[in-house]
Amino acid sequence: MSALRARLSVVLLAVCLLFTGQALTTAHRAAAAASADPGYLMVHFTGDSATGQMLYLAHSTDGLHWSDLNGGAPVLNSKIGTKGVRDPALVRSPDGSKYWIIATDLCIRCGSTYQNGSPNFVVWESTDLVTWSKPWLLGAAGLIPGGKNAWAPEAIWNPETRDYVLYWATNATVNGIFKYRIYAARTTDFRTITTPQIWIDPPGTRPVVDTQMTEVPAGDGDYRYVRVSGDGQNTVEGSNSILGAWTQLGNLSSIGLTGNVVEGPVWMKFRDRNEWALYIDYNNPQGVREYRPILTTNPFDVSTYRLQASTGYDMGGTPKRHGATATLTAAEESRVLSRWPNSPARRLQSFNFQDRYIRQTNFDVRIDPNVSPLDDSRFRLRPGLAGTGTVSFESVNFPGYFLRHSAYDFQLVHNDGSSQFAQDATFRQVAGLADPSWSSFQSYNFPDRYIRHYAYELKLDPITPTTARGDATFRVTS
Known part of the structure; x- marks a missing residue:
């Protein structure tokens, strides 16, 4: 009887080792698959040409070297409003079930000018990041007394109010001063918004046009949020509440960027290290606009900002103008790359x-x-x-x-x-x-x-x- 039990024990041990080996192999394969981190997505426009004021996509595996998708051709265009779009923002819902692209409704050289634009934004919605709805117009500047143009929309989820804060630039007269200020409103669906309120108003006649903010992981500094504004001084600020008080932390003059040489700032966190990229639409000394990354390990310490050397990044074949970036999940990346291969x-x-x-x-x-x-x-x-x-x-x-x-x-x-x-x-x-x-x-x-x-x-x-x-x-x- 004891000999039988011994044989059974050996058999059971062998079975256990077999299943344990299979489980370890499966876990090893899963870990190996997970180690291949997905990359980054950029949505942007390319310039003032007839085809430039559409939306394009680029992909990067490291956040610094970008490849154009869709053969460098646009992936979205607008046939509503002015029939041109610029300055896109890409918004993902907290649970990843919805996405929106919100863009300036402006078509330079096809009926619009920088002085005579549109009071609206163009919005697309998706549930998978690849199949997008038909666009619709979202009124913005028209809700502001005397508001003219609506430019450079951005949006972020606000956990305090459990909705989105939409913010943008509108030129209007306030206290006798006509200039661009940043306004903010709340929305749940990007179809209707609350009454806009002034969010950023530089002193005197100094305008502000492009502002972009991002949330910083807990423990990575003294603040929860950081924003950069194209206000002529390229001001950097920090806050612990989106609609609360903001503290000025400095500006980009520390790396030689002063005046209006910077537009369209966009924050991006690298997924594989404690480093950030601040992409800027930069007017270089040759008078050519180019997207360029500023790198930092502490977005709240402007003294750590450094312009990436030209040999350290590649923006791809098409010009990149004021866009938005997103860190992709594996599923999102698979869908995006399958949907927009470089098919001729x-x-x-x-x-x-x-x-x-x-x-x-x-x-x-x-x-x-x-x-x-x-x-x-x-x-x-x-x-x-x-x-x-x-x-x-x-x-x-x-x-x-x-x-x-x-x-x-x-x-x-x-x-x-x-x-x-x-x-x-x-x-x-x-x-x-x-x-x-x-x-x-x-x-x-x-x-x-x-x-x-x-x-x-x-x-x-x-x-x-x-x-x-x-x-x-x-x-x-x-």
Whole structure:
């Protein structure tokens, strides 16, 4: 009996060691996966050009070296308000379930000037950081007596009031002085806000335009929050309450930045060390604007600030102007990099009318020759919204809009994130029905139907006769 118990003990010990080994291996793999920290995201505009006043994305693995996403093309643009956006802020809800992008509604050289802008902001909302709502206008300066422009919005969650503090610059006359001041209001949804109150008002006639603040982890200094303002002196302040009193800590003159050479300050905490970057929209001595990082291990001690050497950072291929940064989670990074790979822009040439290409015009879709502007006929072939091994066609000049069939007709439609939209906008790329060296596109949810043109309009039809096979065959070309 004792011999039997001994054998059983040995067997049980072996089983325990086996499961323990498997658990340790699993834990080791999980730890190894977690050690590859996700990176950082930047949303920005590029300048005053027609395409510059849209929103772009860049990604970094270390917070200092940035790569443009989406092939350096915009990911969001606005067709409301002035039809241009600048100075974006990126806001994440405390539980990570919602995101907002809030931007200045301003399009220089297309109807707006710096003196005559907009009293509104443009806002987008998302639940996943990649599928964004259609934009809406949020009134701001119009709620201020005599308020003119609304510039450079920022927002932060306020745990004291359990809502968001939205703050921005508006020019208005107060006590006989007309200038830009920073106003603040509260909101829960970025659709309505409370009555704005003056938040920052430099003495005399000195204006302030760009202010950005961030929360500092507990124990990392004497204050909970730090902010920097583009007030001509580039003032740095600290506070323990967003809407409470602020203490002046110095300015950026200690590193040679005085006057109006600095715009759009943006704070970013490195995730792997006790160091901060303050990105600034910097007017360098050559008169060229560039985004540049200031580094510090103590954001409350201005004497520790140092401009990063030019060899220590890389802002990527597109110009970076007043933007926002976010430290990504692994899930967020995976979604962002999958959504905006550097896919080239492509055109779809008709097989039987080879001078014609698929294009959108007023969101209707057809084939035409001599398309102008050319981007009306350029698409990015994205991984299919509804399934692997498929494609979806995203417009180049209307990011977030895809070719979609409805009642077997095609339009260019904004992705609403629904499963129905994903299925209607997804296709299988197969050998061309009229020539296997070309391509045809089979519907994902109606597999007996293909994209084809009829009377130059794009349709989704079953394909049988010889002529229809030519109508349903296209060359993917640049």
